[in-house]
Amino acid sequence: xxxxxxxxxxxxxxxxxxxxxxxxxxxxxxxxxxxxxxxxxxxxxxxxxxxxxxxxxxxxxxxxxxxxxxxxxxxxxxxxxxxxxxxxxxxxxxxxxxxxxxxxxxxxxxxxxxxxxxxxxxxxxxxxxxxxxxxxxxxxxxxxxxxxxxxxxxxxxxxxxxxxxxxxxxxxxxxxxxxxxxxxxxxxxxxxxxxxxxxxxxxxxxxxxxxxxxxxxxxxxxxxxxxxxxxxxxxxxxxxxxxxxxxxxxxxxxxxxxxxxxxxxxxxxxxxxxxxxxxxxxxxxxxxxxxxxxxxxxxxxxxxxxxxxxxxxxxxxxxxxxxxxxxxxxxxxxxxxxxxxxxxxxxxxxxxxxxxxxxxxxxxxxxxxxxxxxxxxxxxxxxxxxxxxxxxxxxxxxxxxxxxxxxxxxxxxxxxxxxxxxxxxxxxxxxxxxxxxxxxxxxxxxxxxxxxxxxxxxxxxxxxxxxxxxxxxxxxxxxxxxxxxxxxxxxxxxxxxxxxxxxxxxx
Numbered sequence: 001x002x003x004x005x006x007x008x009x010x011x012x013x014x015x016x017x018x019x020x021x022x023x024x025x026x027x028x029x030x031x032x033x034x035x036x037x038x039x040x041x042x043x044x045x046x047x048x049x050x051x052x053x054x055x056x057x058x059x060x061x062x063x064x065x066x067x068x069x070x071x072x073x074x075x076x077x078x079x080x081x082x083x084x085x086x087x088x089x090x091x092x093x094x095x096x097x098x099x100x101x102x103x104x105x106x107x108x109x110x111x112x113x114x115x116x117x118x119x120x121x122x123x124x125x126x127x128x129x130x131x132x133x134x135x136x137x138x139x140x141x142x143x144x145x146x147x148x149x150x151x152x153x154x155x156x157x158x159x160x161x162x163x164x165x166x167x168x169x170x171x172x173x174x175x176x177x178x179x180x181x182x183x184x185x186x187x188x189x190x191x192x193x194x195x196x197x198x199x200x201x202x203x204x205x206x207x208x209x210x211x212x213x214x215x216x217x218x219x220x221x222x223x224x225x226x227x228x229x230x231x232x233x234x235x236x237x238x239x240x241x242x243x244x245x246x247x248x249x250x251x252x253x254x255x256x257x258x259x260x261x262x263x264x265x266x267x268x269x270x271x272x273x274x275x276x277x278x279x280x281x282x283x284x285x286x287x288x289x290x291x292x293x294x295x296x297x298x299x300x301x302x303x304x305x306x307x308x309x310x311x312x313x314x315x316x317x318x319x320x321x322x323x324x325x326x327x328x329x330x331x332x333x334x335x336x337x338x339x340x341x342x343x344x345x346x347x348x349x350x351x352x353x354x355x356x357x358x359x360x361x362x363x364x365x366x367x368x369x370x371x372x373x374x375x376x377x378x379x380x381x382x383x384x385x386x387x388x389x390x391x392x393x394x395x396x397x398x399x400x401x402x403x404x405x406x407x408x409x410x411x412x413x414x415x416x417x418x419x420x421x422x423x424x425x426x427x428x429x430x431x432x433x434x435x436x437x438x439x440x441x442x443x444x445x446x447x448x449x450x451x452x453x454x455x456x457x458x459x460x461x462x463x464x465x466x467x468x469x470x471x472x473x474x475x476x477x478x479x480x481x482x483x484x485x486x487x488x489x490x491x492x493x494x495x496x497x498x499x500x501x502x503x504x505x506x507x
Contacts, residue, residue, distance in 0.1 A: 007184040008126050008127070010180055010183075010184045011122065011126055011180070011181075011184050011185055012123065012126070012135075012138060013180065014176075014177050014180035014181050014184070014185070015118070015119040015122050015123060015139075016119070016138060016139070016141070017173050017176060017177045017180075018078070018081075018082055018115045018118075018119050018177050018181075019115065019116055019119040019139060020173070021082075021085070021115070021170050021173045021174065021177070022085065022112045022115040022116055023116065023150075024149070024150045024153065025054070025089075025108065025112065025150075025170070028150040028151070028153055028154040028166050029050060029051065029054075029154065029166055029167075032154055032157075032158045032163035032166045033050065033051070035158055035163040036050065036101070036163055039163070040095070040096075040097060040098045040101055041097075041098070042098045049098070049102050050098075050101055050102065050105055051105075051215070052211070052212070052215045052216070053102045053103075053105040053106045053109065054105040054106070054108055054109040054112075055109065055211055055215065055400075055404065056109070056207075056208055056211045056212065056215075057105075057106045057107075057108075057109025057110045057113070058109035058110070058112055058113040058400070059113075059207045059208070059211050059397065059400055059401065059404075060113075060203075060204045060207050060208055061109065061110050061113035061114070062113045062114070062116075062117060062393050062396055062397045062400070063200075063203055063207075063253070063254065063390075063393050063394065063397055064113070064114075064200065064393075065077070065113065065114040065117050065118060065389060065390075065392075065393040066254075066389045066390030066393050067193070067195055067253070068114065069118070069121075069389045070190070070191050070193055070389070071190065071191070071192070071193060071195075072190065073187045073190045074118065074121070074122070074185070074187060074389070075181065075182075075185050075186065075187040076187070077114060077118065078114070078115075078118050078122070078181055078185065079178060079181050079182055079185075080111075081111050081112070081113075081114045081115055081118070082111075082115065082174055082177050082178050082181065083111075083174070083178055084107065084110070084111030085108060085111040085112045085115065085170070085174065086170055086171060086173075086174030086175070086178070087107075088104050088105075088107040088108035088111055088112075089108060089167045089168070089170035089171065089174070090167070090168065090171060091104040091107070092104045092105060092108060092167040093164040093165070093166075093167035093168045094164070114393075116392075116396045117389065117392035117393040117395070117396045118389070118392075119139060120136075120139050120376070120392040120395070120396070121388050121389045121392045122185070123135040123136070123138065123139050124136075124380060124388055124392070125385075125388065131323075136319075136372075136373050136376040136377045137315040137316060137318055137319030137322075137373045138315075138319070139376070140311075140315050140369065140372045140373050140376060141311070141312055141315055149305060149308050151282075151286060151297075151300075151301050151304065152298075152301030152302060152304065152305045153169075153301075154166050154301075155297040155298045155300075155301045156298060156301070157169065158297075159297065159298055193251070194251055196249060196251060196252055196253040198245055198249070198253075199242060199245050199246060199249065199252050199253030199254065200253050202238050202239075202241050202242035202245060203238070203239075203242050203253060203254075205234055205235075205238035206234070206235050206236075206238035206239040206242055207235075207397075207401070208234075208235075209231045209232065209233075209234035209235035209238065210231075210232075210235040210401070210404075211401075211404060212231045213228050213231040213232050213235060214404045214405060214407075214408040215404070215408075216228065216231075217408055217412070218408065218411055218412060218415070222412070254390065254394070255387065255390065257387075258383070258387045258390060258391060258394075261382055261383045261384075262382075262489075262490075262491060263378055263379055263380075263381055263382050263383070263490055263491050264379055264380065264382075264383050264391060266379075266486055266489050266490050267375060267378065267379025267380075267395070267490070268379070268394060268395065268398045269398075269486060270331075270375055270379075270483060270486045270487075270490075271375060271376075271379070271395055271398050271399045271402065272398040272399070272401065272402040273402060273479060273482075273483045273486075274368075274371055274372065274375065274399070274402065274483070275398065275399040275400065275401070275402025275403040275406065276402045276403065276405060276406030276409075276476075276479060277338060277368075277406065277476055277479060277480055278368065278399075278402075278403060278406075279403040279406060279407055280403070280406030280407050280409070280410045280476060281342070281345075281364070281473075281476055282304070283406075283407045283410060283411065284410055284414065284469060284472055284473070285304060285345075285361075286300060286304070288348070288469055289303060289304070289357075291465070292350060292462060292465055292466060292469070293350065293352075303354055303357050303358060303361070304361060306358045306361050306362045306365070307361035307362060307364060307365035308365060309362060309365065310361065310362035310363060310364065310365025310366040310367075310368075310369065311365035311366065311368050311369040311372075312365075312369070313366065313369070314334075314365070314366035314367070314368070314369025314370050314373075315369040315372070315373050317369075318330055318369060318370055318373040318374060319373065322373065322374060322377060326492055327373075327374035327375075327377055327378045327492075328374070328378065328487045328488060328490055328492060329487075330370050330373075330374040331370070331371055331374040331375055331378070331487045331490075332484055332487040332488075333370050334366075334367045334368065334369065334370025334371035334372075334374070335367070335371060335480050335481070335483055335484050335487070336367075336484075337363055337364070337366060337367030337370060338364055338367035338368065338371065338480045339477050339480040339481050340363070340367075341360050341361075341363050341364035341367065342364075342473050342474075342476045342477035342480060343473075343474075343477050344356075344360050345360060345469075345470075345473040346470045346473045346474050346477070347470070348466070348469065348470070348473075349466060350462065350463075350466060376395075378490050378491075378492075379391075379395060380392075381491075382491060409475075410472045410475070410476070413468070413471065413472050413475065414465070414468050414469065414472055415468075416468075417464075417467065417468035417471050417472075418461070418464045418465050418467075418468040419464075421463075421464040421467045421468060422460060422461055422464035425460045425463060425464055426457075426460055
């Protein structure tokens, strides 16, 4: 679109509010779960459905965004999505039972699914091509900082007010967003097109089965459980049938021509891997601070918050220099920063200082900023604008699936390695180990008393967990480094701006 888009600044603020509101809700409820258990009379296993229902509903509905915009127009879909999300948030805050909470979280996920891809699509359409880097920097702040600040804000609201305010906080944001969108957002052309129910249902079953498998696998011991095997089988079978249908149908749910764009296809793979690193690292750091370091929820949130500052600063820098520096180099630089910080985190012990954690978090946040903005920009640089809404939906979907898979992998590895290392360390705990007879220690870890044995076992378990965390960080570092070659498989976008036609890529 041209430089003469009216009210671009206000539109940018509105879509940013929508992005932040949805991104926050992916993590803000996590810290409130223990408090919800008492209010809703739920067990630990049952309360996890509060998270699962939202994630599954959002994942299934994200790909539908492209069709809804094509059929009904961008403005009404965006406004209804924000309105529905806001109302569902109020209902979540008022929920009196677990059944009500799960139902309202499903609604929240359904209405929240279009918000992030629509926000990205609106910003790409509102800014000329040469300013897409700046637009993605603005958009990325909401997407990346939301999940980082979610636990901190959720902990603060739960600690000083009530867990219900985790949901009520969306109300003023939703009202402002709706008012701005209705007043200033222009509509997009509408096309009467048929809905590919077969493709949608196949993809929904595939995504739903995968998300259920990832979410419940840890509790059910993965493939030793019949439920997990069924969910995995449904996911694989439905996805295979979806691919066959997409390639043979006359009007498929997702147009396969969209994948002919090399930057877009490689970008989907890259954002999937970045998604693994983004939330998996946070899923490790939060329990490390609370369970190993003994930090209260609020302190842990405050220690992690500077990571978001690093992301914001890096995104603002990238937004200014991306037109002068090859975005592929910025992307690669961000991956190197992330890999370096994960290498540092491998050496975290129970004596690690807050200053070290904060410094590492800021650098890691900056690395994510350097990764996310160039990747978001270059992925859509050569794509035909008519595919934009569908493409942004797939981009968000791949990031979410990557995050779910990443969290499942690191938590599984953490549990498994803790048990293995515990067994190895426990084998060294014998009356003949001279280290246990040092002055002072033989009183704390007296193996002739129950309290001494319990204290010794607790210390062995803690140290085993520290080693398991280090192994997970090492795995994430390898994932970051393995992503580096993708940076140079991408095509450098042309500096030619404007126009509706895709820019010509230059290798």
